[in-house]
Amino acid sequence: MKFSRRDFLKAIAVSTALAGSGCSFGSGSRGAQGTTPQHDAEKWVKGVCRYCGVGCGVLAGVSKGKIVAVKGDPDNPVNKGRLCVKGILLPKIMDTKDRLLHPMVKKDGQFVKVSWDEALNLIVAKFKDAIAQFGPDSVGFYGSGQNIAEEAYVANKLFKGAIGTNNIDGNPRTCMASAVAGYVSTFGEDEPMGTYADIEEADVFFIIGANMAEAHPVLFSRLVDRKNSNPNVKIIVVDPRRTRTADIADMFLQFVPGTDLALLNSMAYVIIEDNLVDRDFVSQHTNFMQGEKKLTFDEFKAFLADYTPEKVSPLVGLPAEQIREVARLFAAKDRNTMSMWTMGLNQRIRGTWANNLVHNLHLLTGKICRPGNTPFSLTGQPSACGSIREVGALSHLLPAHRVVANPKHREEIAKIWGIDPARMSAKPGYHTIEMFRAAASGALKVLWVVCTNPGQSIPNLKLYREGMEKTFMIVSETYHPTRTSELADVVLPAALWMEKEGVYGNGERRTQHLAKAVEPPGEAKPDVWALLEVAKRLGFGDLFPFKTNDEIWEEYRKCASGTKMELSTYDRLKKERGLTWPVHDPNGPDTYIRYAAPYDPYVKEGIQFYGKPDGRAVIFARPHANPQEMPDADYPFYLSTGRVLEHWHTATMTMNVPELKRAMPEMYVEINQADAEKIGVKDGELVTITSRRGQCRLKAKINGRGQPRPGMVYVPFHDTEMSRMINFVTIDAFDDVSKQPEYKICAVQLAKA
Known part of the structure; x- marks a missing residue:
């Protein structure tokens, strides 16, 4: 059965309607969802969707050793049985023509099948040689918010605890780092204080x-349900591009990028x-700050004098009265x-500041x-929180929201890891952009990439692809070739999704267990197995005695014990549909709202932002600042991607699903109608997009599902064809606090190809 683009757009509305009436996608009936009938499944296994950070619960139908169907888990509070079209079609990512079934090593420029022993011995030899000649900081690890928590924990311990380098980072740096920096700087601790349950309680x-309609569709359906249930609910959407999300808005603010x-x-x-x-609230629970300087309320008010709606209106491209209206609706005391x-x-490049300013509105x-x-x-990947932010698998972090620069934190983790704290470096390692720059410069000799595709996803891609070719690169991957594995020296076949068990942590602090449903094909193995094997062959076997995922998890739980991020036991996670941490009592309730009694077990009365020494959150005076690159006479358009x-992401999974590929076989550039007329481009014609870094060629899309404001163009970043890969064009400037790159804005020129 063929899917059209219109079918997919209908699917959003239909999923909302059906779910609202008690039905759910993926329930086993054959139809537009493309699932296999329920009666063909011999058993159903509890898991979590492989895609975005919403964390939808799934039941995988297994027959004859294969996953043949997926349905939404009706008992999971995240999605209550709903799934988006990608989730429904999950079985089709499992057995594909490009599944990597055996280890491969590049010899004389060609990939050759080898045994696991040969591949692992080569990896270990390269690590040992680099460390002996150039020190531990000559090697690195680049992970993913798609890793299970156990994989990320073992990798973190291997590199930071055993090898002694903090050169471990991951793709959440490119998507969630500014959210982390925003939460930590404002509240002293990472991750939201609320949960998805707040959707059903909110009025604005x-x-x-x-x-959300396209990037987090099941969560969007809950928002639509809330609006439909109460005519007084109001939705404000603020975006320089009109999207499907804006279609349900009561107020849409299409501001200047x-x-x-x-x-x-x-x-x-x-x-x-x-x-x-x-x-x-402000007097009891907040401080005002400008940089390191403490302000009074009146000084903060004076700082805002430059931001009256009348002064700001020409800059942001919105009427002053619209700014006043949205502020009043946000702050209405009865909502x-x-x-x-x-x-x-x-x-x-000011993502941290933007996060601070949203927090400001709530605190005021x-x-x-x-x-x-x-x-x-909102979180972009299935376990960006659980496997990176919480596990501490970024270059400046340690488990349970600790940081490498804090000697007390290093001592606490070293004790659990069974090592001398002196073995751990106090210096943050390479963050993502630094890591790939170090590969390009030759400073990074060996790089292990797991469960991600930086050869397509990193900005200013030409420079960094060249760097990946210079370093000795190991890629653990399910599919081959990808735009990263094609550059590798060793490619290891990785088990996919429910071919292994593990834990994901979603965007609402919900820790969820995925059970193993089927065996991986060929010689594919879980990444945690490969990491443990390398650890043992490097001589660190005494630090990695783990035989099961349960044992890894229980050691990780010790890292969270005594913190405000206490986690559930593995046995309980296997039985339940996830728990939102902190879980203070292993047999007790999870936590709905942090920092507030009676919900948070660490707060006896009222509200206490206990991440800060004085229990007060910070309201920051953050001035407006332009993006790194502004349009000019030579490059007159803003480019944004999404x-x-x-x-999903670089489409290594979704382009393997025939229905998804047919519906969207290639990416495009959205152009405002007025801009298209100026440059003489019609819908469907080829356009060359050029920046100071590179160019790509895409078909024009005018008056499509998204409509950018004049002077702006938009390109989805999923395309795997080199001539259409937009990250040859994007900029690698990054936020100096979070180190997150500025994918969303750079200056480009357009020309009819």
């Missing part, structure tokens, strides 16, 4: 820099001017307000730490 939704700092400050100005501040955002705020109004009142960062409903 402030969605900025997020296209890169001006959201000014817009958010202007909203704060209106909240203060109109006396919508919760003065008691609960939930903010949601993702890459539109994060992928910026006291709309926080109460049901339906929360600033909520997702579409049908595909």
